[in-house]
Amino acid sequence: MAISLTVNRKPRTVDVESDKPLLWVLREDLNMPGTKFGCGAGLCGACTVILNGEAVRSCQTPLADAAGKDIVTIEGVTASPVGAKVVEAWTALDVPQCGYCQAGQIMSATALLTATPKPSADEVTAGMAGNICRCATYLRIQKAIAEASKAISGAAA
């Protein structure tokens, strides 16, 4: 049965099993491989996307649960002002090492800063603890979130 959803502000319809995880729908059916597969168990955060404003693990989100919802992926994250500032900070600080987890990190950071534009250190930790970086770029991730937070507040002021 065809299922409709909105991905990066575009209406999309896919006709696959409704229990297929959103991760694999994005990668295989919508040709959007920016969202990454890491653990398949919601433990690493590599597959994080924003669903109706909330960061979710797309490997644990069946397509049925995404039906009619508004999905933002790494490919479209800069369409929001917060996402654009996050990506800008990530680029300016050259955060990635191997880069594999960074799509998920950026999505989590964007969700965090959208909900909490000026997060405390503890809020950053809580918001980002679901995302593993095997290369351990955490010090730069913390810095990039701080930079993006500053830029967002500056833009809003």
Next chain:
Amino acid sequence: MNAVSVSRRSFIAASLAGGAALTFEAKLAFAAAPGGAEPAMLGVFVSIAPDNSVTILAKNPEIGQGVKTMLPMLIAEELDVAWSQVKIKQADDNAAAYGPQFAGGSMTTPLNWLPARQAGAGARAMLVSAAAQQWGVPAASLTTSEGKVLHAASGRSITYAALAPVAAKVAAPDLEKVPLKSPKDFRIVGKSMKGVDTPAIVSGEPLFGIDAHPAGMLYAAMVKCPVISGTLKSFDDAAVRKEKGVLAVVPVTDGEIPAGKHNAVAIVGDSWWRVHKAREKLAVEWDTAGFDGYSTDGYSAMAKALMGAAPTADLFKAGNADAALAKAAKVVTADYAYPFLAHATLEPQNCTALWHADGKLEFWAPTQDPGTARGDIAKVLGIDPASMTIHMTRIGGGFGRRLMSDFMILTACVAKAVPGRPVKLLFDRTDDMRNDYYRPGGWHRMTAGLDASGALVALKDHFITFGADGKPMRAAEMRATEFPGPVLPDVHFGMSFLKTNLTTGWLRAPTSNAVSFVFQGFLDEVAEAAGTDLPELMRRTLGATRQLPPEPDDTPFDTGRARGVIDAVCKFAGWTGKRSAPSGANGGKGRGFGFYFSHRGYFAEVVDLTVTDGTITIDKVWVAGDIGSQVINPLNAEHQMQGAVIDGIAQAMVWQPIEQKAGAVTQENFGDFPLLRINQTPGEVAITWVVTDNPPTGLGEPTLPPVIPAIANAIRDATGKRLRSLPLSLA
């Protein structure tokens, strides 16, 4: 020149001799460049477009260590172009043209520091020569800058683009004689350059092996024998074939079992999610006889038994350690141990391959060692190594895991079964965790003798490791020259061996990530017994500046460089040598030190930590490093060092042992093999450099080893407890 042997040998015993051989290879590559057919190619690495942009091939695999940016920086520097003119393209595997192309052993910098610069300088010389011809002036009267040749006397200038077609036909210069810039004239090397792929990474563009998508691609998942070294007995795929999207079911091998046998069944179809789900319908029987008796508990019991007996092999012997210990004023002895570990790259193992109609095989592979894989695949599949094309993708974490060829061999087997269709084999996380080339566990009984003055005079290590026939397995070795062995009069490093069915392999800073813990942890105990601290014991033991004998084909250990980083980190961290109250009366705060020499780099580190109710928090780490005369890309260097320190913290206290029951690895995902998260990150990793007049060396690994013993030593300082086995835990 055999690229396979270079790469295999390099991890433990990196070849200095390779430096000379590489110069020769770079020359070969230069001469082999097409002359005229592709007029804009200057050598094999550089091409110049009509808009004066310069495309430089990055020849080595990019695993996040930054070589896709760093190697072109070396070429661009000597070519004398502006970095903004440069575009970078990943080269395919072609060692005959490009020289060795592996990412391992922190060898990219030492092996390419000269050849890459010579390649850039050679191309520049051809451009200068073309300008000299065109203007009828001596080449010596010309200079270059930012992609232009300049003639100061006449005020003329011309772009490289305008010269390139003529320059490409100029005879290639002798790269040995081509002049190189003086470091004081560097404009790119030594400047912080961002990763060339960063913009593509942050916008989610397909870069990684898992993202490869040649037209018409199929997907494959596998059911692998749960016991490594076991083989396929039989399978029934009738039910699997009825599943939606399934196109083929194929028995395959990873090359780790006898020829003609299989140890996995691949399911091929139109979606990985579908074929992965279809695995539950496969009925399969395995032959695990002879391999299902291995267990973590069994290893521990056998290691204990072996420890009570004499070593069965000698690694290093000098004088008479037993006699020296018998008359020592003080004897210190302690047992150390560390577990098996997985690599857990965040991008699971995968590979895409296409078996063409003419029998040629094409790969899109996240491989750290394409040259070795080429040979291994050829051997297992009985095909000509030259019939393969290997495109190297960006790699979602290597750490040594992708030096192995198994995932490419498996994929080649699958591709052969579906000729004409590209197919991507992807491991799931559990496949990845249970089919690794593990960092082997090990046990050491250390014994040291001090004389009446407190000087270390004798040392023994009985090392229980994995191997057979008197030889350790891959990555289960230890250096015969392990410091302080070579400087003491009476030493015995002996080994005994356990067998395992597991495949073992190189994990970032292989052998060093374990031996550093044992030796620097134990030497901290020796220092305590001698009434001093570890930096001071190290200084005394290092003695006068001299070169200690190297491992075969490696560089010697320079005691002066070792002392240099020890002094630097002590100054940097304000090390006083004062021990905290052993009762833990210091508010749970402790400070520890560790030094290690590996991968040609000298690193000393100080850790400050706090222990609260048995929980260890790393507050700050100070690092002093000596990797020679030049840090090529400071931005990335800092990144590598911070990453390696935090990786070391993870290995020391976050990762849990890989365990076995009835031959099978029991860990399955990040729940039982936890990785370090942002909440476990130290507050700060501060870095200082000791610049010495030595050829630049690599940074992917040598920062990692010292932090592990430094943490253990800091825990001792904070709590009075000496932790002698990894992972470090006060629970």
